[in-house]
Amino acid sequence: MNGFDHWVLSGAVFIPIIGAIVIGFIPRANEVQIKAAALLTTLVTLALGVYLVASFDYDSSGVLQFAVNRPWIDVIHSQYHVGVDGISLPLLVLSMFITVLCVIYSWDHFPEPHDPKGFLILMLILEVGMNGTFVAQDLILFFVFFELVLLPMYFMIGRWGGARRQYASIKFFLFTLFGSALMILSFLALYFKAGGTTFDIPGLIAYFSDPAHALAQTTALVIFGGLFIGFAIKVPMFPFHTWLPDAHTEAPTVGSVILAAILLKLGTYGFIRIAIPMLPGAAASWAPWIGGLAVIGIIYGALCCLAQTDLKRLIAFSSVAHMGFVMLGISTLTSYGINAAVFGMVAHGLITGMLFFLAGSIGERYGTREISRLGGLLVQAPRLGWILGFCAMASLGLPGLAGFWGEFPAILSSFAPSGALADHLGLFRAYMVIAAVGTVLAAGYLLWMFQRVAFGVPKEEFEKAHIHDVHMPEWLSWTPILLLIVILGIYPHFLFKTTNGAVNQATIGVPAPVDIAPGSGAAAAAGAPAP
């Protein structure tokens, strides 16, 4: 590891804050300079991400790479420990990538009350929190970054949001803060149960995996419960999801995109990074409940989507359904399921982020997001309309596009959950069927939305309106997402090769999947071609 490798992760985390400070010194009137500084900052950060992707060792994706471990707060043995493995790398890069595109999209789209300076500073601080969460390998460091994203998002919604922004931002803030409170309690419990010597995540995992240090069943269950609520609120899982539609509906477009693309992933990432590897036993006890809530979320989110009249709110509820698939994958505690979950997180980030961009652009053009007032988008802005159709198809899990690889493997994995869940085999198979039904409902609400928004002819009030088709900043910010959706969909190995090793590492404490057909293909199961 050369010297640069030591600095690259810290750079990825803290360069945005330097950018934010620099912007702070630029006078408010110099908008172009402010935007250029923000773009430059995010691009430099993304360049580090590209470097990470290029020099990541994919053959040992289960090992922490580019790791840096320095003393931080000695009194409580908390360290500045950062590093990436195959699970965090895609999410880290996704976060950098989406931020760049958000800056580009905002170029001349700043929502009322304008103020690019404040907006971009918040966005950069947000990036610090997001990137930091994905690289942190110390519970306190993780918690700090995890909480750091709250404030900018709160201000973003509260200042640049829609009519009910006060309510939405407060709800978002309090809801997540409540979860964090339980989460930090669990962190502290883990710390003290490990003898009060370290907050280091790999260290704690290693400590608890030693049978001599195993936690009492009840203790583990309670600690996991705290983590569960903290992360489940962020995901958000049914029934902790109600902050999401309000936050999304009221947030400015870019806020919604970041919220959907990255912030929701912090919760699922927490499950995979902390909760499951640290407490695999408790995870197995909780898994049937998590899986149950996940499939309820799938069906329930879809049904709520069907009832929506607001485009953005519909997409917000579709997030509940999609994150249900991710959580279903996680709840199986198998390599298949968690691979699916990581893929699903990235795919959902791209697709739903893209849908929010579109909802924002459509709302901006028509001055309304009320579905019943829209129609004939394909007549007035055919490119915008077809991109919407493409994203709807991607979102409903069409094979060949990214969404499929999060959805189908999650269904697949719930047929044969981990051996630790052998008692609940029937339950998980029921979940499988329900989740499969959810894919039809997804197709239903998305295509119905597409039909009402894009097909037909424009309604009378907009018949004469001049609707711009996609313009330059939109092309610049959307094309990379659309391309990635296709590339990941056609060649999933691109992402699975990154996650697989790390997922196998993370599920090391959990028994292998239930064997369905004993003796029918041990060779195939080992990955070797059959004779």
Next chain:
Amino acid sequence: MTWFLTNAWLIPLIPALSFVVILLFGKRLPNKGSEVGVIAVSASFVLAIGTAIAWIQRATSGEEHLRPAANNDLFLWFKFGPSETHFGIHIDGLAVMLLFVVTFIALMVHIFSLEYLRGDRRYTYYFAALSLFTASMLTMVSASNSLQLLLGWEGMGVCSFMLIGHWWEDKANSDAALKAFLTTRTGDIGLLIGLTMTFFLAGQTFDIEKINQAALAGHMPHTLLLVAGIALMGAVVGKSAQFPLHTWLPDAMAGPTPVSALIHAATMVVAGVYLVARFYGVFSQAFHIFTPGNSGFNLVAIIGGVTIIIAALLAFVQHDIKKVLAYSTVSQLGYMVMALGVGAWTAAIFHLFTHAFFKADLFLGAGSVSHSGSHHSFDMKKDMGGLRKQMPVTFVTFVIGSAALAGIFPLAGFWSKDEILVGAGHNGYVAFMVIGLIGAMMTAGYMTRCVWLTFFGEYRGHGHPHESPRQITGPLIILTFMAVVAGWVNGFGLHYFQKWTANPVVESAMRLGRVTEAPFSWAAAALSVTLVLIAIAFAWAYYEYHAFGFLHGLTERNATAKAGYTFVEQKYYLDHLWTDVVVGSIKRPIAAGAYWVNQHVIDGAVNGTAAGSRVVAEFVYRYIDQDLVDGAVNGTAFSAEEGGSILRRMQTGRVQQYAAAFFGFGVVIIGIGLLALTHSF
């Protein structure tokens, strides 16, 4: 020649690239991108022919012929958990046959569309979608693993959606597109579950070959295998428009006619049949198709058989020529599924092969009629009739296609249908043979009605009928030729088709049940042809000579007949069940209910918690903080104020009174002081 076999992956790749090219540059090209589509499909067609010839050489040249050719793994597609899946091309008789059929029909349809959609406002999009469809279908038929199959399967679904809704300005068209997509997607629940189960049952692999082998090896627990089979059957029912999910196919006729010919007659709708044929190891084991002593019934055959009859009945009451053909397609797909259910594997895919030609011919014929004869209408009763004079080429090709469909010797449909019937009888499924014969008679009946209404009698339309131009009649003539000769590859006892498509999976399955291919039987052929001719004669007499007078107007006179007619005319109320009851209830009360729950119960709980906290806070604030704590503070203030208002009266503003009080207090204090002093001493 083996070059064709090893490079067969080019066949789906070329239309896929064509899609990208048309999408990006189509509008700037001189012919709006249509030329790219035609060239790409032609190239694929040439490659497919090369592949077919290479395969036939290989298949007839000895021992090796049963093993699939080509590379099963082109590149590592994905790897997660312990399993690896390779993207690959799987070439065997079935795949080669379908590659040929799909590229052939696609080429015909492309050429036909050049004229038929000339001047359409979305000409470029149309050809892009056709290319994507062709690529998807070719990917599906050459898939080496089940996810690749799913990729093609759903890709076709999207193209079907785009093309049915091609004229989406009209809500009826986009409704039909949605219905098609959602209905097939409903069936795909089964596909997702079925593929999942076969993946695990075969020891965690998506490789179709391995799944079939594992199923035939008998390692799988039968209950799970049966569930997987039923789930996969759900996908078949959805995609191949089998009872009870067939309702989307007639509506899908809202799309342009060439699309109906390509997607909804010849190729995509046979995907379900292909699925069964491809996973025959799984199906034959799950449903005990070949097991000695089977009851003569199984789910696959029953669904096929029921579909034959109910769809044929529906074809009798249609006014729209395309809907007649659509129900006919449903019915013919029923034959194929039934054939697979009764173990006549070769007969099923042979029927798939011949049906593609004559049904595409019929649809394109109907398109030709509407293009040049009936002023873009498809209503046989209102806008057609007597067109045989003005449109001779269309007439002849349509009649030959109908005869092929009805199963007249020696046209293509005769050979394939006959093989199905013989196979059903041979394998002990006698009931289904009878159903097949009844279906054949009904087919002959409704096609006679259709031909009579379109080409005979008086012209009822308002246009100026004329023959269609060469881009339209050309494909018709070629397809008619195929409708005549396609059956001969397996006819006259030659069984070439059977040899070329021989499949090791099917042969192992048959060996398990000691079943053999049914031999051709002149007696059975004579019986079926006779029955068909009787049906045609009956129908002809009924329409042309108004024979059987008691039948005319029966539905007006007889309540039972009328009820029956209404029941059929209303499509057995299945549309009402799906659209109004199922979809309607999900869309409105259930979704609205769920949202109500969300807003009032869950969000209510959240807001309730918030409100509750506020009530508690209010309580704490008002009664504890304000009254008790602040009360103490305020109490001080209050008493000060009250005391002040009392004392205030003392503040008269008169200096002398103050002085007096001052003096008085001074005296008192001094007095006390003095007393204290004196007492202390």
Next chain:
Amino acid sequence: MLLNEYLLLAAFLFCTGVYGALARKNSVLVLMSIELILNAVNINLIAFGAFNHTVAGQVFALFVIAVAAAEVGVGLAIVLLIYRNRHSIDLDKVDVMKG
């Protein structure tokens, strides 16, 4: 020499002054009464000084006389202003300090 006579005189003057200061309505008379009180103190101071053979008493008395002169000056000025504003020097009518 006896101290008592002087003290009795001073007490008499003091009481007269107090009575005048508290009971009279005329502010000039009140001022004069205050002078009586101060002079009662002066008598006491001088008497005690002479009795104890020190000059401290006389020094203090001189201070008191000086202060009293200043006080009368300020007091008369106030009275004059009150008279200008209210055309009366009746103390009962000057109650702006009433709460």
